[in-house]
Amino acid sequence: MAPELMLYHAHTACSRVTLTALEQCGYGYTDRLLILQKGEHKAPAFLSINSGGKVPTLLVDGRPLVENGAILMWLAETFPEAGLFPPSTSAWDRARYMSDLLWVSSGWHPYVRANKVPSMWTTGDVEPVRERGRELLAGVVQQLEDHLADRPWWYGEDWSIIDTYLWWAYTNAEIGGFSIAAFPRVQAHRQRHEALPQLQRALAREAAAVAKRDKENA
Amino acid sequence: MAELVLYHLPGACSRVTMTALEQVGTDYADRAVNLMRGEQRTPEYLSVNPRGKIPALLVDGRLLTENAAIVWWLHTEHPQAGLLPAADAWERAQQRSDLFWVSSVWHPSVRANMMPIRWTTGDPAPVRERGKQLIAPLLARLETRLAAQPWWYRDGWSIIDTYLYWCYTTAEEGEYDLSGLDHIADHRRRVAEHPAFIRAIAREDAARRKMS
Numbered sequence: 565m566a567p568e569l570m571l572y573h574a575h576t577a578c579s580r581v582t583l584t585a586l587e588q589c590g591y592g593y594t595d596r597l598l599i600l601q602k603g604e605h606k607a608p609a610f611l612s613i614n615s616g617g618k619v620p621t622l623l624v625d626g627r628p629l630v631e632n633g634a635i636l637m638w639l640a641e642t643f644p645e646a647g648l649f650p651p652s653t654s655a656w657d658r659a660r661y662m663s664d665l666l667w668v669s670s671g672w673h674p675y676v677r678a679n680k681v682p683s684m685w686t687t688g689d690v691e692p693v694r695e696r697g698r699e700l701l702a703g704v705v706q707q708l709e710d711h712l713a714d715r716p717w718w719y720g721e722d723w724s725i726i727d728t729y730l731w732w733a734y735t736n737a738e739i740g741g742f743s744i745a746a747f748p749r750v751q752a753h754r755q756r757h758e759a760l761p762q763l764q765r766a767l768a769r770e771a772a773a774v775a776k777r778d779k780e781n782a
Numbered sequence: 783m784a785e786l787v788l789y790h791l792p793g794a795c796s797r798v799t800m801t802a803l804e805q806v807g808t809d810y811a812d813r814a815v816n817l818m819r820g821e822q823r824t825p826e827y828l829s830v831n832p833r834g835k836i837p838a839l840l841v842d843g844r845l846l847t848e849n850a851a852i853v854w855w856l857h858t859e860h861p862q863a864g865l866l867p868a869a870d871a872w873e874r875a876q877q878r879s880d881l882f883w884v885s886s887v888w889h890p891s892v893r894a895n896m897m898p899i900r901w902t903t904g905d906p907a908p909v910r911e912r913g914k915q916l917i918a919p920l921l922a923r924l925e926t927r928l929a930a931q932p933w934w935y936r937d938g939w940s941i942i943d944t945y946l947y948w949c950y951t952t953a954e955e956g957e958y959d960l961s962g963l964d965h966i967a968d969h970r971r972r973v974a975e976h977p978a979f980i981r982a983i984a985r986e987d988a989a990r991r992k993m994s
Contacts, residue, residue, distance in 0.1 A: 615923060616883070627872070631886065634879035641871065659846055659855035662878070666848035667833070669886040678901055685894055685901045687915070688908025695903045707833065 567642070569593035570623040572610070574600050575774050576736065578632050578673060579620035583766035584728045585636055589643040597773035633665035636725050648725040664718070664726050672733040675700040680740030694740070701737050705747055708734070712749035716756060723760060731757045786810035787840040789830060791817050792986035792993075795849050795889060795952075796837035798945045800985060802853045805941070805978035806863045814989040850881035853941050867937040880934070880942050888949040891916035896956030910956065917953050921963060924950070928965035932972060939976055947973040 571586060571593055573579030577600070586593050598604040598619055605617045614621045614630050622629045622638075629635050640648040640661075649661045678697030682690035685697075708730060711718070718726045731754060734744055744750050757763060788803060788810055790796030794817070803810050815821045815836050822834045831838040831847055839846045839855075846852050857865040866877050895913030898906035924946060927934065934942040947970060954960050960967070973979060 616887070624872075629875055629879060631879040631882035633882045633886070634875055637878055638871075638875040641875075655855060655858040656841075656844070656846075659851050659858070662854055663846060663848040663851035666850050666882065666885055669882055670848070670889060673886065674890040685912055686908045687911045689904060692902045692904025693909065696901055699903070710832075 566591075567624050568626075571595045572598055572613070572619050572621040572623075573770065573773070574598050574605070574619045575770065576739070577619050578729070578732055578736075580766060580770060581725065581729045581732050582620040582622065582632055582635055583769055584763050585639050585646075585648055585725050587765040587769070588648060588725070588762040589639055589646040591643060595769065595773055597770070597777050599777060631669070632729075633662070633669045636665060636729075637662065640725070647722070650719050650722065650724060661724075661726070665729070668726070668729045668733060672701075672704055672730070675704065676733050676736045676740065679742055680736055697740070698742050701742050705734060705737070705742075705744060705750060708753075709747045709749050712753055716753070723757075727753070727757055728763065731763075783809075784841050785843075788812045789815050789827070789836050789838040789840075790986075790989070791815055791836055792990045794836060795945075795948055797982060797986060798941065798948050799837040799839070799849055799852050800982040801944045801976075801979050802856050802865055802941050804981040804985070805865055806856050806860045808860070812985060812989055814993050816993055848885070849945075850878075850885045853945075854878065854881060857941070864939075865941040867935050867940060877942075881945075884942065884945045884949065888917075888920055888946070891920065892949050892952050892956070895958055896952050913956065914958055917958055921950065921953075921960075921966065924969075925963050925965050928969050932969070939973075943969070943973050944976070944979055947979075 569586070569591065571579065571582060573583060573595060574597060583595070598610065604610060605619060611617055613623070613628050616630060618630060620632055620635060622635045629638055636648060639646070652658050652661070675697055677684050678693050679701055682693035682697060686693045715721070717723050718730065734750060735754070738744055744754070786803070786808060788796065788799060790800060790812055791814060800812070815827055817836070821827055822836065828834055830840070831845060833847060835847060837849055837852060839852045846855060853865060857863070861868070869877060891913055893900050893913070894909050895917055898909035898913065902909045933939050934946060950960060950966060951970070
């Protein structure tokens with residue numbers, strides 16, 4: 565039975581990774597963009613779907629699944645031919661993919677937030693939090709730079725959704741003013757990544773959703 | 783039989799991993815990494831785990847990192863151990879979602895409260911205050927859920943209960959006041975009586991004695 569999929573997402577949020585995964589799966593889905601600046605993710609209508617008030621949230625036949633990493637793993641299980649991860653036959657491989665997703669979601673993502681939206685981590689002066697965010701980012705971006713020494717993509721010769729998650733993290737670090745200029749392999753990774761059709765389709769879909777909401781609100 | 787080595791620190795979230803290993807009942811070695819002395823950044827440890835974090839599990843010399851991924855792997859290898867309830871594909875996705883939630887939302891918020899210097903180069907006080915603001919709604923959600931059932935999942939204890947216990951007791955160490963959260967107080971007593979948890983605490987105590 566083909567499930568009906570509906571994604572709640574937001575402009576430039578990490579739901580961009582989920583959109584790219586859905587585009588890669590090539591399976592029809594609808595989407596609804598929430599305007600976080602208007603607090604739509606904290607409105608009662610959305611909280612009744614996801615009490616944590618977060619995007620991405622994927623509805624599967626009306627049932628919510630939350631947390632980006634968990635959604636990506638479910639999509640990989642449901643659409644194995646899409647190649648979101650390298651082919652795996654062992655529980656060990658799948659645990660390693662989960663480990664990498666957790667590394668981004670519980671490491672990179674909070675660091676990106678400290679740098680880009682430091683008020684998320686303090687009630688006081690934001691500058692020392694931003695500065696600390698950059699220190700933390702420098703550590704993980706260097707780990708990525710080292711990892712890419714002998715390979716174009718995270719897992720080797722082929723793209724996986726981890727590449728998109730990392731791309732989202734370092735480009736959002738850049739939006740927050742963290743320069744990746746000193747990391748040539750990361751820059752090359754970015755160029756390769758931005759040429760991918762599934763990313764371009766996801767960005768187009770996100771832009772269309774933004775335009776639609778602008779029109780609704782005009 | 784795989785040879786398992788857990789790198790941990792008594793009191794850190796590796797306590798959850800250790801509880802999972804105790805629940806599985808398999809043999810494993812444990813090696814404490816003294817973060818207070820910066821041992822996670824020594825060449826010896828970075829050769830084990832280049833990310834310099836704990837917990838880390840070596841399985842026949844192969845590395846697995848991230849608490850939730852280790853717990854998930856142990857669960858898939860030992861489904862009869864009951865780390866998580868038996869589940870269909872959709873329920874498994876929800877279980878993984880819960881693991882991601884605790885590690886990516888609870889844990890960084892607890893860190894802001896307990897170790898605010900992790901999130902700032904300046905005055906830790908406003909970061910600690912923000913941590914408390916972030917923890918409050920998470921605890922409120924947990925309190926509501928535990929009003930209806932004794933454990934996170936209806937079926938009984940799971941490793942999620944221990945992970946949540948670690949979060950709220952660590953918040954308390956960061957001077958978060960848990961009073962008034964009566965269902966969490968009851969949950970805390972139940973989790974603390976779980977045999978695998980009691981064994982993990984004893985093992986941590988032994989490791990702590992060796993460290994000092």
